[in-house]
Amino acid sequence: MAATAAITMAHQMPPMSIPQMPRIRPPRMLKGTKSPNTDPQPPLGPSGEDRWWVQGKWRKHNANALKDRAQIQSRQAVKALRHGTHGLDIYAYRHVRTNQVVYSLTRTLQSTKVLNQLVFHGKKTVPSSVRTDMWTPHFSIHFPSTPAGALEGLFAFQKLRELSLQRQLSPPDDLIRVTEEDIAVIKSKIGNPVDHQEMAAREELTGKIPKIGEILPKKLHARRLMDHKATSVADAAFVLDWISSGPGPLERLVEVATNRAVRHSQKTRRARQRANTIRKEETSEQQKLEDRASWALEVHESDNRSRLPLMRAALEQLSMEHQGLVSCGRLVEAENIRELRDAVKEWEAFYDGDASKVDVEAWSRRQYTLRQAERRAIEEWFDLHDVPMSEHGSVWKNVAEARQAALNQFEEKEGKILQDSDKGKPDWAELREVKMYWADLNDGLFAASWPQNVVHSRLAPFNVARGQPRRPQGAAGAVLKQLKDAKKTDQAETEQTRQDTILSKSVHVIGGRLDDGWMPVEFASGVKQPAPLQPRQPDAEDLEDSYAYEQDQERGRGTAGEDIAAVREDVEHSNTGILARGWGRVRGFFGRRKRESTIYEDR
Known part of the structure; x- marks a missing residue:
């Protein structure tokens, strides 16, 4: 009995929990400790001819460490080239459902950059992630490949985002008020007019249809604020009018x-030391x-076997x-990187x-005078106009005139602070052209006017990656080689005979101008146009019935309704010559009479 009780108690006792093993972390690498990843490459040995130096070891081409390092270096090269052209291009993407517009400095969508621009207007207004199939190119802005162009591009990018955010957080009153069109939309969602009468009789429409002038309902309010297609x-x-009306590119950089x-x-002194230290770090970076x-x-x-070749996807x-x-x-x-x-x-x-050549106090007075003139010109413009731009002028043109007048007046009193340099000005000192490409050229009509230095064109539907032209192969290559060996063609003609290679294409990378020559014509058109119709030539049968042939030639000049009416008129009003005249036209209209084959005649 006692043994049975002991066995039963042993099974009823809960198992004792085993304490967790403490997590043992590797010792932290102290500053200055030598890492195998930073070991310099030793001289190539007899077994290192086809190997690469990765993480302190010679590794084969199929090693996982080598593949991982190749991806890292390819990503670093892509980001470095993007950093070099930072600010030269601005790309706008539009949501296909809500018409939200976001701005990017790269040709591809980046989730971390896009989600920060979306404002929360209610439930399901901000997605958890970015779907590339829901965003389409809207337009792109391209500034000149100069330091001034990069400066203007970053300024435009900042102002575009600020204006978009300001319109959503502090919208104009007429944008969020109910109009007759909004009431029509609400009624269409409730039901047909018969349902409206029945619901009105039962007093079920109370509170469902707002009045004109009230604040929009929550969903319509969010939808209205999220629609940026026209406002962008x-x-x-x-x-762009703000930038083009300001100082010139070189003057802006100097200022x-x-x-x-x-x-x-x-x-x-300490602040200057900190700034100098930061500049040294920026220079090294x-x-x-x-x-x-x-x-x-x-x-x-x-x-150098420590720098791996870039991956094919990164090059494309x-x-x-x-x-x-x-x-x-x-x-x-x-070309843009070289320029x-x-x-x-x-x-x-x-x-x-050299800041020692500049009078600091006089420069401060100069800048203050210009800012005051600009502020006064803006106030005078909006005292007379309600919009910043119109067909007769813009606020920034008035600001530019006031700024120039104030600058001339200041220089007459105190003289020029920035003396003209003896060195020649760069070629891009007065380059102000800005290129703007549109997915739909009709969208440009949403703006009242555009500056004269903005050039508009169509945006390519996608982008392509191209390889260096290759020499023609096969018979064409053999003929070209014979001509070159016989010295009947020069190097320039040989280069012209090379063929471009299209490596890949992607709809998720915004293209350039549609007719800039980068994308092949057959890719840009999308579909092949049908060949133009050619009039048929007369044959022996048509010569026998010249009247039918003449009518066939005239028939293509009119509409289909006119041709059918002419055929009916001939059939109804013709006499015994109906078979000779009327049915000749009918035969040409519905199709020519099928001839007997020569094989059948031989039989």
């Missing part, structure tokens, strides 16, 4: 650099980005974004950045 176009015209130098000279960008632009050194992405050709694992003929680098060198050679 008006904002773009407003900001920004002088303001920065003057503020730096007014700081304390900029040098690191340039080195990473060179991975995609320069030829790979065979001795770079080709789409910068319109360069992929050749031998690098990007060539990227921007040349412009930066010209700017560095033109501006010395």
Whole structure:
């Protein structure tokens, strides 16, 4: 009995919980400790000819560590090239259902950048993630490939986002009030007019149909504030007019650099030391980005086995974004990158950045005078007009005139603060052209007017990646080689005979101008146009019945209704010659008489 009780108690006792094992973390690497990932590459050994130096070891091409490192380096090269052209392009995406518009500095959608621009207006107004199939290109703005163009692009990007946010958080009163169109939409969702009468008789429409002038219901209110299709176009015209009416590109750069130098000279000694330290770090970081960008632009050194070749997907992405050709694992003929680098060198050679030559107090008075003149011009414009832009002028043109008048008056009193440089101005000193590409050119009509320096064109429906032209193969290549060996063709003609290679295409990468030559014509058109109809030539049968042939030729000049009416008239009013005349026209209208084949005649 006692043994049975002991066994039963043992099964009834709950099992004792085992304490969790403490998590043992690896020792933290102290500062200055040597890491195998940073070990320099040793000289190539006999077994290292086909291997790469990754994470302190020689690894084969199929090693997982090598694949992971190749992805990291490819991503770094893509980001470095994007950083180099930061601000030159602005891309607007539109939601296909809600007409929300977001802005981006890259040709591809980035979830972290898009979700921050969406404002919460109620339930289901902000998605949890970005679906690329729900966003379509709206328009794109392209500034010149110069330092001033990048500065203007970043300014425009900031103002476009601020205007969009301001309109949603502080909308105008007429935007959120009920109109007759809103009442018609609400009634259509409730039911047909018969249902309205029945519901009105039962007093069920109370509170369901708002009155004109009231605040919109919650759902319509959110839908109205989320519709940015027209307002984004008006904002773009407003900001571009703001930029084009301001100082010139070179003058703007000089003013920004002088303001920065003057503020730096007014700081304390410790503040200047901190600023200098930050600038040194920025310079080293900029040098690191340039080195990473060179991975995609320069030829790979065979001795450096620690820098891996870029992945094919990354090269195709770079080709789409910068319109360069992929050749031998690098990007060539990227015109915008080359133009921007040349412009930066010209700017560095033109501006010395010496703040000691500038009178700080006089410069402060100059800037204050210009700001006061601009503010006064804005107030005078809105005292007379309700909108910033009209067909007769804009607020920014008045601001530009007032600024120039105030500057001339200030220089007459105190003289020029910024003396003209002895060095020649860069070629882009007066370059103000801004290109704007539209998915639908009719959307540009939402703005009242556009600045004269804005060039409009159509936006390509997608983008393509292209490889370096290759020489023709087969018989054409053999003939070209014979001509070249016989010295009957020169190198220039040989280059012209090369064929472009389309590597890939993507609808998720915004393209450039539709007719800029980057996208092939057959890709841009989408569908092939049918060949134009040619009039048929007379044959022996038509010559026998010349009247029928003449009527057949005239029939194509009129409409189908006129042709049918003519046939009926001939059939009804013709006499015994109906078979000769009327049915000749009918035969030509419904199709020619099928001839007997020559084989049948031979039989």
